[in-house]
Amino acid sequence: MTCAGGPWSAIDADLLIVPLFQGEGTAAIADLDAATGGDLGRALATKEFQAKPYELSFATIADKTWRTRRVMIIGGGSAERGTDLVRKLASAAGLAARQRSVARAAFVVRGSAAAADLAQAVAEGLTLAEFYGGTYKTDDPPPAASPVWTVVASDAADGAAVQAQLAVARGRILGECSNLARELSNEPGNVLPPREFARRATALASEAGVKTEILDETQIEALGMGLLLGVGRGSAEPPRVMVFRYDPPGAPATPVLGLVGKGITFDTGGISIKPAEKMEQMKDDMAGGAAVACAMRAIALLKAPMRVIGIVPTAENMPGGKAIRPGDVLTSASGKTVEVINTDAEGRLILGDGLWYARQLGATHLVDVATLTGAVVVALGKVTSGIFGAPDSWVERVRAVANRAGDRAWPLPLFDEYKDQIRSDIADLMNTGGRAAGSITAAMFLKEFAGDLPWAHLDIAGTAWADEAKPFLPKGPSGVAVRTLANLAFERFDAQG
Numbered sequence: 015m016t017c018a019g020g021p022w023s024a025i026d027a028d029l030l031i032v033p034l035f036q037g038e039g040t041a042a043i044a045d046l047d048a049a050t051g052g053d054l055g056r057a058l059a060t061k062e063f064q065a066k067p068y069e070l071s072f073a074t075i076a077d078k079t080w081r082t083r084r085v086m087i088i089g090g091g092s093a094e095r096g097t098d099l100v101r102k103l104a105s106a107a108g109l110a111a112r113q114r115s116v117a118r119a120a121f122v123v124r125g126s127a128a129a130a131d132l133a134q135a136v137a138e139g140l141t142l143a144e145f146y147g148g149t150y151k152t153d154d155p156p157p158a159a160s161p162v163w164t165v166v167a168s169d170a171a172d173g174a175a176v177q178a179q180l181a182v183a184r185g186r187i188l189g190e191c192s193n194l195a196r197e198l199s200n201e202p203g204n205v206l207p208p209r210e211f212a213r214r215a216t217a218l219a220s221e222a223g224v225k226t227e228i229l230d231e232t233q234i235e236a237l238g239m240g241l242l243l244g245v246g247r248g249s250a251e252p253p254r255v256m257v258f259r260y261d262p263p264g265a266p267a268t269p270v271l272g273l274v275g276k277g278i279t280f281d282t283g284g285i286s287i288k289p290a291e292k293m294e295q296m297k298d299d300m301a302g303g304a305a306v307a308c309a310m311r312a313i314a315l316l317k318a319p320m321r322v323i324g325i326v327p328t329a330e331n332m333p334g335g336k337a338i339r340p341g342d343v344l345t346s347a348s349g350k351t352v353e354v355i356n357t358d359a360e361g362r363l364i365l366g367d368g369l370w371y372a373r374q375l376g377a378t379h380l381v382d383v384a385t386l387t388g389a390v391v392v393a394l395g396k397v398t399s400g401i402f403g404a405p406d407s408w409v410e411r412v413r414a415v416a417n418r419a420g421d422r423a424w425p426l427p428l429f430d431e432y433k434d435q436i437r438s439d440i441a442d443l444m445n446t447g448g449r450a451a452g453s454i455t456a457a458m459f460l461k462e463f464a465g466d467l468p469w470a471h472l473d474i475a476g477t478a479w480a481d482e483a484k485p486f487l488p489k490g491p492s493g494v495a496v497r498t499l500a501n502l503a504f505e506r507f508d509a510q511g
């Protein structure tokens with residue numbers, strides 16, 4: 015992926031892709047329209063092409079002084095022209111170009127935000143379009159190779175192109191790390207049990223220079239992580255804890271960003287077993303853990319200025335003769351005791367020990383990411399992650415970074431009254447709080463393990479997997495939260511966030 019400035023006529027590619035927003039008309043692309051002999055203008059005039067979001071229109075460039083012969087206009091709609099939309103337009107264009115086996119494609123950066131931000135979003139979007147989830151198919155032809163891309167800087171000036179070059183490299187890394195997380199989430203439960211997940215996820219990070227460690231069941235036991243051990247007990251596959259440490263030379267001692275991800279490689283529900291319908295989907299119950307591992311990789315590749323710790327507790331939630339039962343009481347590493355009401359509320363259990371360990375290792379600011387509750391899908395659907403935490407300033411910062419990264423999140427409250435729903439008669443806490451406010455009571459449970467640190471929790475149960483294909487996102491794993499977590503390591507924050 016390279017970056018070019020200069021006039022569009024000088025771009026050498028097989029397909030030139032240009033976004034056009036509703037209401038712009040051909041005035042915005044007058045030279046290009048002229049080069050097509052007015053074809054684009056006619057398509058707009060007859061309303062054959064209306065620049066609706068993701069609408070495509072193709073034309074031949076007849077003007078022989080242009081180096082590219084074909085152009086694809088992609089509609090941008092009229093609502094907004096920021097990085098979020100531009101990232102999606104680039105993804106949709108990338109998918110369309112790949113489908114048509116285009117070998118060399120150029121995408122023109124157009125939109126309203128800083129040029130470098132737009133160029134980065136374009137590079138992210140084009141890279142996201144390269145994900146392929148069909149690796150286990152043996153009788154389908156493998157997909158055509160993705161096009162080789164030129165990102166065409168919005169401004170003709172050379173300086174803008176050079177500046178965009180760095181933005182493009184950044185966007186490329188963030189897109190690739192998102193795709194690596196998608197690959198991990200896409201793996202079936204039999205291929206990726208906790209030990210294999212830990213092997214692959216730590217390898218991805220250590221290749222980039224992150225210090226990694228995998229704690230086995232003996233070490234987990236020695237740390238007293240009774241919640242993680244309890245969840246893992248029903249499975250023949252032992253639990254693990256991945257530890258990632260990014261310590262750039264010369265970084266200040268604080269802040270230390272602590273990232274914690276849920277790594278349930280398959281969630282049957284355990285003894286409180288789930289219905290068969292859609293259970294296969296529970297192979298992606300480690301999407302939060304994959305996001306943390308791949309964000310650690312991105313953080314190192316991008317040379318973030320601050321120290322970062324990543325913790326991914328991973329286990330398989332299975333029924334069995336050794337499995338925990340409803341009513342069992344487990345003791346967490348923090349010392350708090352938990353009455354297990356429903357073994358299917360396992361994510362909050364392993365995260366409780368994970369959050370404690372991140373604090374133990376010196377994190378000063380916490381963010382956890384988890385496919386935690388079906389209830390968040392009821393509340394916010396498949397388009398928005400739930401965000402929870404304290405103080406508000408920290409939650410708002412994480413939310414803002416997430417929105418800029420294209421990982422939309424919206425806050426839900428953690429009022430003290432909700433705590434009543436998870437009080438147990440015989441232990442400190444229960445692991446479920448009934449049907450009401452299911453995502454909030456899950457977050458209230460996590461809060462008990464975050465100590466006094468600024469802490470934000472992203473519930474990605476609805477956003478980690480797309481059930482329906484969109485023009486900019488195929489069915490399957492989305493890679494949500496990788497870019498958010500990576501970008502957070504470039505923020506400047508104080509003790510309150």
Ligand code: BES
Nearest residue numbers: 356358359361385386387388389446475
């Ligand atoms: N992994 C699930 C949450 C989930 C549900 C993710 C749907 C993606 C799609 C989680 O472990 C779970 O089972 N949560 C239960 C909690 C309940 C027992 C309190 C749920 O949401 O039903």
Ligand code: MN
Nearest residue numbers: 281358359360
């Ligand atoms: Mn569960």
Ligand code: ZN
Nearest residue numbers: 278281299361
């Ligand atoms: Zn789960």
